[in-house]
Amino acid sequence: MAYAKITAAGSEEVQRRAAGGLRAAGLDVGDRVVLSLPTSGVLLAVALGALRSGVVPVMLDPALTATEHAELVADAEAALVVNDQDTLRKVVQGPATELADVPLARPMHYTSGTSGRRKGVWSGVLDETAARALFTEEVELWQFDAADRHLVLGPLYHSAPLRFATHTLLSGGSVLLPDRFDPAAAIAAMAEFRPTTAFCAPTHLKRIFAAGSPSTGSFRLLAHAGEACPDDLKRRVIDTFPADSVVEFYGSTEAQFTVCRTSEWLSRPGTVGRARPGRRLTVDAEGVIWCEVPEHARFSYWRAPDKTAAAWRGARLTVRDTGRLDDDGYLYLDGRRDDLIITGGVNVYPLEIERVLNACPGVRESAVFGVADEHWGQRVCAAVVGDVTTADLAEYAKAGLAPAKRPKDYHLVDELPTSANGKVSRRALPGMFSR
Known part of the structure; x- marks a missing residue:
């Protein structure tokens, strides 16, 4: 299995045609298009073309059963479903059209809840000020630029892999895409392409180390999140990758809460860091974590006003995780939601x-x-x-x-x-x- 290198310029052309294809199919600003296909450069371009024209891509796992898929398509009230290669090709054969230079919406991802019913995380279409603020915040935090070569390890239907890939392309960098994760292929891609950035879950790192010795000297950033990282694995990662390049963050599909750089974790093992810029963390009497987020990063649960109301207290959000804050504002997780x-x-x-x-x-x-x-x-x-x-x-x-x-x-x-x-x-x- 080989990695494909997607350049910003090459993707831009496909994005413009995809936006035109969506418009030709009758989609307007605020409409939703379901994208449910394996990772590819074309899929990434369609998602970006949609976002930059105000159409909201609903990212679904292509491995969902027919019943699961149909339930989510119906719930999203999708104007178009792209879940086969023929439909994908038709979309990107549209007439090229102009695009906004930043995404005008956030992708809609479904996240499970304690009721067992998935909830769509919906931000709607953003005005120009909010759209630019959301994009700028992400670029400034991770310092994306045109020199970046971003290695994708997770599937694009997950929020973080898609977010890192899209922001790299929009910053002029290139993206290294597999069709699926394979640790040996990832190691080969590190040696061949010398990536500068990657996002992964600790599981990816475990499997890569089990498969061989990755070449890591080119990395300026290895971001990880998604699950707890065991101390022994964390220390091995820190020892293997360049100094200060390993950054953990804590968040969810709904929002990003903290950032923890290498030096911070080494001085406070086990922490997931402090609130990322523009956010403020608190922990209530029951240990539930709340995060105050800026207006441009807020959301609702699609067609679920009761769940939305339960998640918010004014500008503060919770996903019901529990933890504690030390005197310097560093967060330590006690656990995820009880049944997760x-x-x-x-x-x-x-x-x-x-x-x-x-x-x-x-x-x-x-x-x-x-x-x-x-x-x-x-x-x-x-x-x-x-x-x-x-x-x-x-x-x-x-x-x-x-x-x-x-x-x-x-x-x-x-x-x-x-x-x-x-x-x-x-x-x-x-x-x-x-x-």
């Missing part, structure tokens, strides 16, 4: 998986949980009560769940553990079945 599993940098919520498993013939009830895993960070597991085999469960999950959500281990039990109030106790399950 982060596997390979992907957020997975048990309730969504349980809904599918509970519909499997013979299943009476199930409980999904995560256990620590050296490869994935966390491993998705399920305890199941009923007259069913593990093979039946695996086959049923394959038909109803995207790959990241399918349990890797099934445990057949007579009953599920419960708490004092009679609710299923997910917290008890990892200790019962951890390897």
